[in-house]
Amino acid sequence: MTSDAKGTKGTGGARRLVGAVAFVLALGGCASYSGYSLKAGVATEPEVVSTMGAPAMRWREPDGSVQLAYPRGPAGTQTFMAYLGPDGKLLRIDKVLRPEVFARIQPGMTQEQVLRLIGPPQPHWTQYFKARDELVWEWLFCDNWNQEAFFDVLFDGTSKLVRSTMQRQNLNGWDGVPPGCGQ
Numbered sequence: 001m002t003s004d005a006k007g008t009k010g011t012g013g014a015r016r017l018v019g020a021v022a023f024v025l026a027l028g029g030c031a032s033y034s035g036y037s038l039k040a041g042v043a044t045e046p047e048v049v050s051t052m053g054a055p056a057m058r059w060r061e062p063d064g065s066v067q068l069a070y071p072r073g074p075a076g077t078q079t080f081m082a083y084l085g086p087d088g089k090l091l092r093i094d095k096v097l098r099p100e101v102f103a104r105i106q107p108g109m110t111q112e113q114v115l116r117l118i119g120p121p122q123p124h125w126t127q128y129f130k131a132r133d134e135l136v137w138e139w140l141f142c143d144n145w146n147q148e149a150f151f152d153v154l155f156d157g158t159s160k161l162v163r164s165t166m167q168r169q170n171l172n173g174w175d176g177v178p179p180g181c182g183q
Contacts, residue, residue: 033052034095044090110160129157136154150167152166152168
């Protein structure tokens with residue numbers, strides 16, 4: 001066997017090792033990304049923050065319970081809401097960028113109500129249209145066909161109340177085909 005052949009064989013083994021390590025790290029990253037590894041009734045707020053990172057938004061209820069928002073954009077297609085009880089223990093983590101949650105957003109709702117349902121939009125996808133006096137917030141999500149799509153909430157620019165919502169496919173994929181979500 002020549003030294004070139006040995007070098008190739010050694011490189012292949014190293015590539016497999018690197019691939020295996022990357023796979024394990026990716027699995028660990030998924031757990032922290034979604035909070036999947038956290039156990040309801042056991043995990044505390046510091047453990048949620050340690051695993052998932054600092055929340056983008058936080059709300060405290062009068063009873064002491066807490067809601068934490070974890071948007072995973074702009075490239076990610078999900079926002080997670082972590083709910084903690086008055087005792088500080090994790091109650092649940094919900095994926096909120098889903099059509100059934102979007103259906104709860106109705107004309108006349110406030111911006112705060114929308115934020116509590118689906119979390120903050122990506123700042124670079126927020127746009128104001130002066131001619132219509134309309135503010136548009138946008139989220140990237142995975143639709144029911146496992147393809148990337150955008151969900152928009154249109155607010156009256158003056159009252160800041162929801163006018164309407166709309167959903168459209170992300171046609172930024174190859175040849176205008178919506179990218180798949182890989183879920």
